[in-house]
Amino acid sequence: MRQRLRHALIALTICSACVANAQNPLANDPRAAKAGEYEFRINCALCHGLGARGGGRGPDLTRAQKKFAHSDAEMFQIISNGIPGTAMPANGTNGQGVGMTDEEIWQIITYIHSQEVKAPAKPLGNGAHGKALFYGDANCSMCHMINGKGGRFGPELTAVGGSRTREAIIDSVRNPTRRLAWGLTESTKEFPQEYETATAVTEDGTKIRGVTLNEDSFSVQIMDASEQIHMLDKTKLRSFRKTRESAMPKYEPDVLSDKDLDDIVAYLVSVGAK
Amino acid sequence: MSAFGEIGLRWRSASSSARRFLPNRTGIATRKRWATQLLSITLLLGATIHAQVNFERIVNSAKEPQNWLTYSGDYSGKRFSALDQINTNTVHALTAKWVYQTAATGKLETTPLVVDGILYATAQDDRAFALDARTGRPIWMYQRQLPSDIRPCCGRVNRGLAILGDKVFIGTLDAHVIALDTKTGAVIWDVSAADYRTGNSFTVAPLAVKNLIVIGISGGEYGVRGFIDAYDADTGERKWRFYTVPGPGEPGHDTWEGDSWKVGGAPAWNTGTYDPKTNQIFWPTGNPSPSNRGQGRAGDNLYSNSLLALNADTGKLNWYFQFTKHDEHDWDATQVPVMIDAGDKRLIEQADRNGFFYVIDRTNGKLLSASAYGKTTWTDSKDTEGRPVANQNASPTLAGHTVCPGALGTTNFMSPTYDPQTGLFYVTARDQCDIFSTAPQPYEAGHAFYGSAYFPSEEAEPYLGFLKAIDPATGEVKVKFQHTSPTWSGVLSTAGGLVFSGDAEGNFIAFDATSLKPLWHFQMGGAVYAAPIAFAVDGKEYVAIAAGSAIYAFGLP
Numbered sequence: 063m064r065q066r067l068r069h070a071l072i073a074l075t076i077c078s079a080c081v082a083n084a085q086n087p088l089a090n091d092p093r094a095a096k097a098g099e100y101e102f103r104i105n106c107a108l109c110h111g112l113g114a115r116g117g118g119r120g121p122d123l124t125r126a127q128k129k130f131a132h133s134d135a136e137m138f139q140i141i142s143n144g145i146p147g148t149a150m151p152a153n154g155t156n157g158q159g160v161g162m163t164d165e166e167i168w169q170i171i172t173y174i175h176s177q178e179v180k181a182p183a184k185p186l187g188n189g190a191h192g193k194a195l196f197y198g199d200a201n202c203s204m205c206h207m208i209n210g211k212g213g214r215f216g217p218e219l220t221a222v223g224g225s226r227t228r229e230a231i232i233d234s235v236r237n238p239t240r241r242l243a244w245g246l247t248e249s250t251k252e253f254p255q256e257y258e259t260a261t262a263v264t265e266d267g268t269k270i271r272g273v274t275l276n277e278d279s280f281s282v283q284i285m286d287a288s289e290q291i292h293m294l295d296k297t298k299l300r301s302f303r304k305t306r307e308s309a310m311p312k313y314e315p316d317v318l319s320d321k322d323l324d325d326i327v328a329y330l331v332s333v334g335a336k
Numbered sequence: 337m338s339a340f341g342e343i344g345l346r347w348r349s350a351s352s353s354a355r356r357f358l359p360n361r362t363g364i365a366t367r368k369r370w371a372t373q374l375l376s377i378t379l380l381l382g383a384t385i386h387a388q389v390n391f392e393r394i395v396n397s398a399k400e401p402q403n404w405l406t407y408s409g410d411y412s413g414k415r416f417s418a419l420d421q422i423n424t425n426t427v428h429a430l431t432a433k434w435v436y437q438t439a440a441t442g443k444l445e446t447t448p449l450v451v452d453g454i455l456y457a458t459a460q461d462d463r464a465f466a467l468d469a470r471t472g473r474p475i476w477m478y479q480r481q482l483p484s485d486i487r488p489c490c491g492r493v494n495r496g497l498a499i500l501g502d503k504v505f506i507g508t509l510d511a512h513v514i515a516l517d518t519k520t521g522a523v524i525w526d527v528s529a530a531d532y533r534t535g536n537s538f539t540v541a542p543l544a545v546k547n548l549i550v551i552g553i554s555g556g557e558y559g560v561r562g563f564i565d566a567y568d569a570d571t572g573e574r575k576w577r578f579y580t581v582p583g584p585g586e587p588g589h590d591t592w593e594g595d596s597w598k599v600g601g602a603p604a605w606n607t608g609t610y611d612p613k614t615n616q617i618f619w620p621t622g623n624p625s626p627s628n629r630g631q632g633r634a635g636d637n638l639y640s641n642s643l644l645a646l647n648a649d650t651g652k653l654n655w656y657f658q659f660t661k662h663d664e665h666d667w668d669a670t671q672v673p674v675m676i677d678a679g680d681k682r683l684i685e686q687a688d689r690n691g692f693f694y695v696i697d698r699t700n701g702k703l704l705s706a707s708a709y710g711k712t713t714w715t716d717s718k719d720t721e722g723r724p725v726a727n728q729n730a731s732p733t734l735a736g737h738t739v740c741p742g743a744l745g746t747t748n749f750m751s752p753t754y755d756p757q758t759g760l761f762y763v764t765a766r767d768q769c770d771i772f773s774t775a776p777q778p779y780e781a782g783h784a785f786y787g788s789a790y791f792p793s794e795e796a797e798p799y800l801g802f803l804k805a806i807d808p809a810t811g812e813v814k815v816k817f818q819h820t821s822p823t824w825s826g827v828l829s830t831a832g833g834l835v836f837s838g839d840a841e842g843n844f845i846a847f848d849a850t851s852l853k854p855l856w857h858f859q860m861g862g863a864v865y866a867a868p869i870a871f872a873v874d875g876k877e878y879v880a881i882a883a884g885s886a887i888y889a890f891g892l893p
Binding site (some may be wrong): 099100103104107108112147162163166195248250251252253256277278279280306 | 443710719736773775776777782783784786788789791798819820821822824839841842843845854857859862863884
């Protein structure tokens with residue numbers, strides 16, 4: 063009975079809180095943080111990683127400064143409704159699992175705060191130098207675009223610094239093949255397209271090599287290195303082959319030093335955080 | 337009347353020999369002339385007087401292949417259509433005849449029914465509607481006013497309805513069973529089966545048997561105590577309930593630790609099959625709760641992940657077969673169990689979510705064979721009955737480790753088909769492994785209760801999706817087609833030598849039933865989560881499927 067009363071009180075607090083100023087009723091409650099840890103594993107870790115440090119898919123949430131959520135109320139709103147135009151779904155709409163109650167969302171917010179680390183006094187890397195490298199000697203902009211400047215062959219990177227962990231970005235540069243980038247995401251499809259490398263030979267013997275923009279069992283759209291888009295009917299091809307080797311060259315430390323890579327990451331983070 | 341003969345709508349019973357008729361546009365095969373004429377009369381009468389669907393018609397559904405009277409097309413669960421106007425020779429000309437937009441969002445999982453030219457189907461948020469099956473134009477539409485705090489798992493979906501007499505029946509997301517008037521969609525009766533606030537819901541298409549509406553509950557993610565109910569079709573009065581988790585004093589109760597049975601799950605969220613000869617309902621059950629954590633519920637956890645044989649009149653259990661004992665991977669056994677007769681053997685066959693294809697004697701529940709039809713790492717031995725047994729490394733851990741298949745399983749709820757002409761069992765399959773990690777959750781009524789989390793392994797191979805054709809006699813995968821990515825589409829086979837299925841990229845595809853070579857496809861613009869059906873109106877065959885938020889019907893020009 064006492065337990066029930068407690069829940070009723072929490073529910074009442076939460077409910078009035080949602081309507082009013084959306085203060086987290088469970089803020090700094092260590093038990094809520096523990097419950098939130100498990101809720102996080104079940105509902106969020108798929109993209110944001112076990113521990114909220116991000117994965118290849120979702121942002122690192124242990125950063126105190128977040129791109130979209132500047133208050134608990136905003137976090138609650140984002141978890142509830144998702145972020146349009148990104149892979150962040152509204153609560154309960156990803157088709158797997160049951161979604162979270164308001165109380166569980168507050169538990170998760172409490173947990174995320176418990177995991178936050180303060181940003182280092184001095185950011186790792188020199189962003190200005192990173193920008194120079196990105197558009198200069200490191201040749202990143204030959205294939206990648208940021209804020210409308212750069213190439214189209216690889217993924218657009220304006221938001222990547224805000225949505226990927228530092229470790230994930232470094233890994234993508236050092237081992238581009240280990241985890242291919244996501245491309246087109248269709249709302250009703252379970253898996254987004256990936257930047258696989260494809261080689262097609264047409265009926266007249268023309269060889270087309272590039273990255274897949276989209277593909278189904280009967281058609282494929284390939285962008286080649288000169289940024290031409292080829293829309294092909296698979297049944298009319300002489301051959302079609304795909305590999306999970308990234309079209310991006312592997313940047314070893316002898317080509318791009320750790321320090322220079324830190325600078326590029328600092329640049330990406332500075333752009334992505336905006 | 338003569339139109340049927342001219343168009344040459346040909347049909348054959350599911351039990352007839354495997355010899356295929358050659359396409360015949362000018363007349364009818366002599367050996368079946370009497371039967372076709374009889375059918376034409378039936379068709380004509382059906383179209384004129386709209387005879388109500390009764391139990392006998394569903395039992396004898398093979399006699400009216402122009403209709404789709406129950407979820408899987410017939411009581412045996414074969415999802416096979418004896419229509420063959422659309423066949424390997426004509427399928428190239430198949431074209432979209434109509435599209436019906438449901439205006440619903442999310443996953444459209446419905447299997448329509450078709451009775452005498454009227455198509456009935458459901459959509460998300462407990463919509464139901466009747467359409468002119470020739471044009472797709474609506475006759476009536478219904479949508480339930482749902483409470484704002486329903487607790488569906490995995491989307492606000494509905495997989496279809498049952499029809500009997502002048503009513504269609506659906507289960508709702510707030511755990512009611514309702515009967516709607518076939519002519520207007522008006523609610524005839526509405527009964528509450530369970531409290532939705534503790535996680536009970538219905539997503540399943542009910543099964544009409546005799547004068548009963550049989551339906552199974554969803555809610556394995558909330559720790560419900562699963563059950564299968566039967567309601568009087570006329571009044572909505574509940575005639576029996578079988579709890580899929582036995583209570584104190586009942587056989588099987590001792591397979592649960594302590595009070596864990598009270599929140600033991602074992603929901604029953606996919607439509608079963610029925611054997612009129614023995615008056616038995618075969619209904620599969622889902623995962624024990626919490627789905628991914630075995631601690632606290634030591635034991636086999638009967639009757640989770642099982643196939644149940646129930647007396648249709650009483651709901652009494654005749655036998656059970658448990659596919660996965662003490663499941664910790666969310667491997668619901670909620671796949672359609674297909675009744676197949678092989679010589680004098682009365683079999684029931686199920687391509688299970690755990691990656692094995694099971695052949696069971698349906699007279700007694702004895703396992704005859706279990707063969708892997710996808711990538712599995714959870715077992716490397718079988719018990720004395722031949723049932724695969726979980727190995728030491730299968731259980732989820734705190735740190736997490738990889739198990740195949742993943743939580744979505746080698747297959748899931750998508751309907752398979754058995755084609756009596758090729759003798760093959762076709763099923764949508766996926767190869768995907770997941771990292772299973774524990775996340776202890778206390779039970780709290782109405783809250784998610786998984787006890788674990790799973791992730792796709794980042795290092796793993798990309799997920800692969802297939803249509804696989806299994807030889808039921810050997811369990812061997814005879815032929816397969818690889819999709820671009822895994823699909824949730826069910827499969828239909830037809831006497832036209834074709835197998836139909838959809839893909840995640842939005843294609844509806846007709847395959848040659850023998851080679852699984854695609855012969856035709858149409859881009860519908862939305863991923864497929866439903867299973868196809870076939871029907872005929874005015875002597876013209878159609879195939880229909882739901883994709884995106886619409887229902888599509890295809891026919892020959």
